[in-house]
Amino acid sequence: MGRAPCCEKMGLKKGPWTPEEDLILINYINANGHNNWRALPKQAGLLRCGKSCRLRWTNYLRPDIKRGNFTGEEEDTIIRLHQMLGNRWSAIAARLPGRTDNEIKNVWHTHLKKRLPQYQQNQDKRRTPKQIASSNPSSNQDTEKEQDLVSVSLPSHVKNENTENRPLSPPQCSSSDISTLTTSDNIDHNSTTAPTENVPSLDVDFWSEVLSADNSGETSDLPAIFSDQQFFRFPLSSLVTSELESATSSSSSSMCDGMDFWYNIYTRAGESAELPGFDLDYAHS
DNA sequence: AACCCTGTCAACCGCAAACTA
DNA sequence: ATAGTTTGCGGTTGACAGGGT
The missing domain is CATH 1.10.10.60 (Homeodomain-like)
Structure with a gap:
């Protein structure tokens, strides 16, 4: 797979767009659309690469762009x-x-x-071990966010070569899978982000990573926020294993409904979470 | 006036997914 | 199935403006 030639080496222009160039691009797209960004600049008479044109259009020139400050x-x-x-x-x-x-x-x-108040805490979390040691000699844990991510093995029947190391897919979550939750032994439950009681609290990274799935269904009943078959990972320090287990125990079947699984975790965490403006109605929609 | 620092934001870069032949 | 091409995305950069010293 070859890399596209650098714009500059091809004699194409880089940097800020001029009003003239904007006008050419707008006129061309209005008349012809943008079926092929790579061919577009040549056809429109612009000394730009297609990528630059696409970016200029999607980020600035598109007619449906809302200008002005965010409300x-x-x-x-x-x-x-x-x-x-x-x-x-x-x-x-x-x-x-x-x-x-x-x-x-x-x-x-x-x-x-x-x-976000959590932001400062996360900044602290990301400090180097040396920095942390210097400010708190008794603690040498939790220096990396990745360290305490929940990892759940995917049931064999939903595995394929592309999902080998992926976290659990919500729709196929089973109770037994919950028991395979792996935790980091050195989780610092007394850290600044840990809950003071045996209830989870959320930080900004709770739904920290969403990995897009690429196939196979059973998502028709997902609320909108869980659309596109997304898999979630989140820091275990936010949610202890017992909470995960009890979150899923309400399901009568051994194979819990995927959405119930996430909904239960979501609501249980949310009940005690201090997330300004966090709207649990998303989970009901 | 000159310099420095900081915040802002348009644009670029590189990667990977998606598409096509 | 494979290789080449195109597109989309997130991270990063750098020019610029404004404020402070």
Whole structure:
């Protein structure tokens, strides 16, 4: 698979777009559409690569782009969606009409993440072991976020070569699978992010990673936020194993309904979570 | 006035998925 | 099934503006 030649080496222009170039691109797309971004600049008479054209169009020139500052409501929505989806900017943008993933990414990094109290804690978590040791000599644990991620083995009947190491797919979760939860032995339950009681609390990374699945169904009854067959991983420090087990014990069958599984975890965690603006109605929709 | 620092945001880069022949 | 091509995505960069010293 060959890499496309660098724009500069091809004599193509880089950098900020001029109003003239914008006009050419707008006129061309309005007249011809954009079926082939690679061919578009040549046909339109632009000295740009297709990638640059596509980016300029999708992030700036598209007629449905909403300009101007984000409203408080939009910002709250981004924060909530980011708590659920992580850095999936395009997925967040899909739920905010008129806003682009690039714009949302920018506003997140420049404004929103600073608002979250958890952000500072996460910054602390990401400090180097040396830094942590210097500030707290008694603690040498939990230096990496990845360290305490829940990992659940996928049932053999839903495995394929592409999902070998994937976390559990919600629709195929069984009770026995819950018992195979692997935990890190050195979880620091007294850390700043750990709950003070035996109830989970959430931090900003709760729904930290969403891996897109690529196939096979049983998702028709998923709420919208779980659409696109997504698999979730989350930090175990946020949710102890007993909570996971009890979250699934309500299911009468040995193979619990995938959505019940996630819904139970979601609501149990949510009951005690202190997430500003976190709307549990998502789980009911 | 000159310099530095910080915040903002448009644009680029590189990777991987999706598509096509 | 395979290789080449195109598209989409998230991370990162760098130019610019504004404020502080």
